[in-house]
Amino acid sequence: MTRPAPPRATPRKSRARSQARIDSILDAARTLLAAEGVASLSIYSVAERAEIPPSSVYHFFAGVPALLEALTSDVHAAFRACLQTPVEHEALSTWRDLSQRIEQRMLAIYSEDAAARQLILAQHGLTEVTRADRQHDLELGQLMHALFMRHFELPVLPQDVDVFALAMELGDRVYARSIQLHDCITPRMAEEGLRVVDAYLGLYLPPFLPKRLAPMNESDL
Numbered sequence: 001m002t003r004p005a006p007p008r009a010t011p012r013k014s015r016a017r018s019q020a021r022i023d024s025i026l027d028a029a030r031t032l033l034a035a036e037g038v039a040s041l042s043i044y045s046v047a048e049r050a051e052i053p054p055s056s057v058y059h060f061f062a063g064v065p066a067l068l069e070a071l072t073s074d075v076h077a078a079f080r081a082c083l084q085t086p087v088e089h090e091a092l093s094t095w096r097d098l099s100q101r102i103e104q105r106m107l108a109i110y111s112e113d114a115a116a117r118q119l120i121l122a123q124h125g126l127t128e129v130t131r132a133d134r135q136h137d138l139e140l141g142q143l144m145h146a147l148f149m150r151h152f153e154l155p156v157l158p159q160d161v162d163v164f165a166l167a168m169e170l171g172d173r174v175y176a177r178s179i180q181l182h183d184c185i186t187p188r189m190a191e192e193g194l195r196v197v198d199a200y201l202g203l204y205l206p207p208f209l210p211k212r213l214a215p216m217n218e219s220d221l
Contacts, residue, residue, distance in 0.1 A: 022060050024050045026074060029067055034114030038068070038122065038129075065128040068119065072129055075116045076136040078109050083143040087151065095152050095209045096198055102144060103171060103194050110175060110185055117185075121176040134169075141165025150218075153210040163204050171197040 028049035032041055041064055047054040061067040082105040092098050110117055120133055144164040148154055157163050171193040178189035185193075 018060075021052070021056065022070075024052070025057055025060060025067070026070060029071055030074075030115045033071065033118050037118055041068070043067070068129045069132045071115060072119050072132045072136065075109075075113065075119055076133075076140065078113065078116070079106060079136075079140055080143060082106060082109065083140060083147055087147070089151055089212075089215045092151055092211065094207070094211075095148065095201075095205055098148060098151055099198055099201060100194055102147070103197055106168075106171075107175075107185065107190050107193070117179055120172060121179045121185075123176070123180060137165045137169055138162060140168060144168065146218075150216045151212060153212060155204070155206065155209075157204055163201065167197045167200045170200050 025046060029041065029046045032045055032049055043057050043061070043064060044054050046067065047057045050057070057067075061070065083102065085105070087098060087101055110121070119129060141162045141164040144167075145154075145157075145162075148164070174189055174193040174196050175185050178185045178193075182189070
């Protein structure tokens, strides 16, 4: 008697299994990155940590650069979320109040996520990661611009420079310096990062930017 063929996995189940495997790989890479830094990361160490064959890692990631790019995207998802989380309109007196709230949220991510510090602030010299980080910064700059627009009436800003993205990059330079010197973002350097961001934005935003009577709807931004 011929046995019936086993049922094939549906595309949805297959995608779910693949995503679960990718998540396992990224979790392992994040753990190793936080503990040992970028230089010690390899496909084989990630595979060992995830308790899967190296070939399974290679199935999803061509090499360490691709793996780090995926982790960079993962880290920036947290930054996107902090820019998309509503800010209480009534609590804002000036645009600097909003700027400080945003930077404090980002500093909290750096404080809680060692992988974020390693990827974005540490000196690793990986072109792929730096390029991915800059591309994500442009997206974050647009989100930050929209958040400011939501609460304040902005002046006309330059078209050839993304002011908000550059402000965040400048703040990150200060935090990176703190990582280089102290292996952490010290309270003093966190304060300096806030100063740098505010000082740069202050070149384009007047001190007393008109606050909206009510926050704009996202559909109107």
